[in-house]
Amino acid sequence: MIRDKIVITGLGTVAPNGNNTDQFWESLISSKSGIGPITYFDTSNHRVSIAGQLSNFTPDKFINPKEIRKLDPFSIYALVAAEEAINMSGLDFDKINLDQAGVTIGTGVGGIQTLEQQHSIIKDRSARRVSPQFVPKMISNIAGGHLSIKWGLKGPNQTVTSACASANDAIGIAMRLILAGDADIMITGGTEASVTPLTIAGFANMRALSQSCEFPEKASRPFDKNRDGFVLGEGAGILVIERESHALNRGANILAELAGYGSTDDAFHVTKPSEGGLGGMKAMQKALSDASLNTDEINYINAHGTSTPYNDKNESHAIAKLFLNNIDTLKVSSTKSMTGHLLGATGAIEAIASVKAINNSILPPTINYDTPDPDCNLDIIPNYAQDLKINAVLSNNFGFGGHNSVLCLKKYD
Helix, strand or coil, rough: CCCCCEEEEEEEEEEEECCHHHHHHHHHCCCCCCCECCCCCCCCCCCCCECCCCCCCCHHHHCCCCHHHHCCCHHHHHHHHHHHHHHHHCCCHCCCHHHHHHEECCCCCCHHHHHHHHHHHHHCCCCCCCCCCCHHCCCHHHHHHHHHHHHHCCCEEEEEEEECCCHHHHHHHHHHHHHEEEEECEEEEEEEEECCCHHHHHHHCCCCCCCCCCCCCCCCCCCCCCCCEEEEEEEEEEEEEEEHHHHHHCCCCCEEEEEEEEEEEECCCCCCHHHHHHHHHHHHHHHHHHHHHCCCHCCCEECCCCCCCCHHHHHHCCCCCHCEEEEEEEEEECCCHHHCCEEEEEHHHHHHHHHHHHEEECCCCCCCCCCEEECCCCCEECCCCCCCCCEEEEEEEEECEEEEEEEEEEEEC
């Protein structure tokens, strides 16, 4: 049985190296990093003082300033990215069935900025001074709720939290909901506003973050032998996906096909990937099977590539094993070298990067690659973008708890 194609018609991005999709893409292909010193809070007592913060971000151009005060930044980022994606898609909400239009959003830590702020108030002042807006600003599902409220989307609305796999899983679930007939169109992706004192301290004290703070733009160095941890980032990526017939009927410009989705768990360790990246490899296999593609039909992998010793080694082994027969022609890169790791939003901005790569026949590089690592023996597109006609892409994201999530995106024809 031939199933419906699921297509992508809109992209919206808020990232450390670009406040919209065009800026983000131009930064990627120009090898421009968005990583720098943390300015949101005093880092003098922290082990780590760098992150991928947003720069020159002005949400009041999109959201009423009075409303901004009622929102945690993770909801603000989602709303701004969704506005861009919806505008790009050409959606006219007066002409679609809103009961068949839904939302799935991934987030790792939700409204943690609000949580930290209000905890300080109850600790330093009193319980009576905690804001009545605390709960509706903080809960992880509220970003998706705001998207539905703003645009009147009355179909399925779900929030996914699977650590760093959250956005990929949200996009994959949105695809499944359309295929099941529960929706015709979904606003989907991920959002994260995690550059906070507590989050930085927690990741730093478990030695997950890079402590190469002297030169921030060089700290994230996936697959490089001297990598020493990831750099935390923030932002949002939102995609409009829909049934092909729905997109064609409304005359939408189709950007790419969302062809497959694979999800597994290592069932191995809370933070470490399974030896050899077996769980990640199985997720890639599932995504390929779902897309009815063979390994030799994949031109490029946007890797999880966190810049941690364990992930990059094990992901490299998994890719090399699965793509053994075409490893010499397969291109791999990690755009986290330029954005840092956006946790529950990272899969969405990397799916967007993959769509742009397909559309422009350009592969974004892995920057800061200076010293090859024999344990990461892949063509990781070092330091500079490369031209290549692309038919199909895998986008990998793996998370604490053993979560593995892979999307397969194809050139639309």
